[in-house]
Amino acid sequence: MSLTLEPFTTWIDRKRREIAAEEPLSIQTNIAALSQRLWKAEQQLEQVARLVDNAGLPPGTDPAYRMGYGDVMADLRRILGGGDA
Secondary structure, eight states: OOOOSHHHHHHHHHHHHHHHHHOOOOHHHHHHHHHHHHHHHHHHHHHHHHHHHHHOOOTTOOHHHHHHHHHHHHHHHHHHTTOOO
């Protein structure tokens, strides 16, 4: 099981086009708006990582489920750590 960033990059590209089409703003304003959105997205991803790290698995969890959970955790850590560009 592997996570992909394609849906997120597609969404970001669409949002960039929407921002550019709204009205001609200065480059600084566009950078500030995108930086703010990026910061918010990073905060949300960090929150997801904390929730997943703290969730754990109850005793008696099926081994196959544990393996899938471990794969997802590894993907999440890799993506949040910048290993997937």
